[in-house]
Amino acid sequence: MRTSAVAAASGYSAQQVLDLEALGVIPAAERAPNGYRRFSDAHVRALRAYRELAHAVGPVDARHAMREIRLTAPGPGAAVVGGLHARLNGERERALAARRALAAVRAEAATDAEPVDADSMTITELSHALGVKASTLRFWEKAGLVAPERVTTRAGTARRYPLAAIREARVTAALRAGGHRIPDVREAVAALRGLGDVSRSLAALDAHLDALTRRTLALLRAGALLAEIIESGPGPAGFISGEHGSIPLLTSISDASQNPPGSSVT
Numbered sequence: 183m184r185t186s187a188v189a190a191a192s193g194y195s196a197q198q199v200l201d202l203e204a205l206g207v208i209p210a211a212e213r214a215p216n217g218y219r220r221f222s223d224a225h226v227r228a229l230r231a232y233r234e235l236a237h238a239v240g241p242v243d244a245r246h247a248m249r250e251i252r253l254t255a256p257g258p259g260a261a262v263v264g265g266l267h268a269r270l271n272g273e274r275e276r277a278l279a280a281r282r283a284l285a286a287v288r289a290e291a292a293t294d295a296e297p298v299d300a301d302s303m304t305i306t307e308l309s310h311a312l313g314v315k316a317s318t319l320r321f322w323e324k325a326g327l328v329a330p331e332r333v334t335t336r337a338g339t340a341r342r343y344p345l346a347a348i349r350e351a352r353v354t355a356a357l358r359a360g361g362h363r364i365p366d367v368r369e370a371v372a373a374l375r376g377l378g379d380v381s382r383s384l385a386a387l388d389a390h391l392d393a394l395t396r397r398t399l400a401l402l403r404a405g406a407l408l409a410e411i412i413e414s415g416p417g418p419a420g421f422i423s424g425e426h427g428s429i430p431l432l433t434s435i436s437d438a439s440q441n442p443p444g445s446s447v448t
Contacts, residue, residue, distance in 0.1 A: 192229035234404035
């Protein structure tokens with residue numbers, strides 16, 4: 183199969199096929215006596231698997247995964263795919279925890295209005311707004327649930343609660359009132375912190391969860407193709423251009439700057 187044929191069958195351009203071959207995503211093509219590359223159906227399957235994998239975990243991690251799968255025995259290769267599923271599931275669990283936290287805040291009526299970006303509160307103001315003691319807020323801070331700022335005053339230092347800390351306190355108050363244990367609340371707060379701006383609205387979190395569903399389905403579609411690659415066993419240790427031996431999965435993303443998402447080999 184010529185380069186143009188494998189490109190048409192895989193949905194990539196001829197140049198992308200050559201780039202992915204050079205990166206080790208697919209095995210090096212055989213060479214005909216005239217020097218032209220000879221590809222096979224196995225190359226098409228590998229390219230299709232990579233396309234789905236790149237959608238699921240991003241092109242950089244997909245490239246590392248494809249190289250690892252091709253250079254290791256079936257057991258470690260299967261573990262690579264299992265790890266990718268676990269990682270996506272972890273992202274989903276964190277997003278769901280953040281959604282539960284936001285939903286709990288929306289359901290509680292401790293404050294009359296949503297805070298705005300310019301808002302900040304003292305510990306006394308926040309304790310009154312939430313209906314909890316100041317000592318409770320200090321305990322939540324010690325437990326890592328709320329992160330107020332420290333400001334200098336004439337008397338020394340004092341806690342100030344900016345918008346993010348107010349949100350964390352509201353989440354904590356709502357979940358604790360609902361019977362959640364401190365470790366559960368800590369997980370929800372950590373999820374909100376990790377998601378950043380996505381955590382500001384339920385709609386944004388729902389969109390994030392929808393995207394995770396699409397990525398998970400892409401990984402499932404890649405699964406059958408990856409299984410064929412894994413079952414075929416590792417290729418020659420030096421088939422990756424300029425490299426020898428196994429490449430640890432996801433230990434480096436140094437090629438991200440050279441081939442970012444949306445580049446010619448995604």
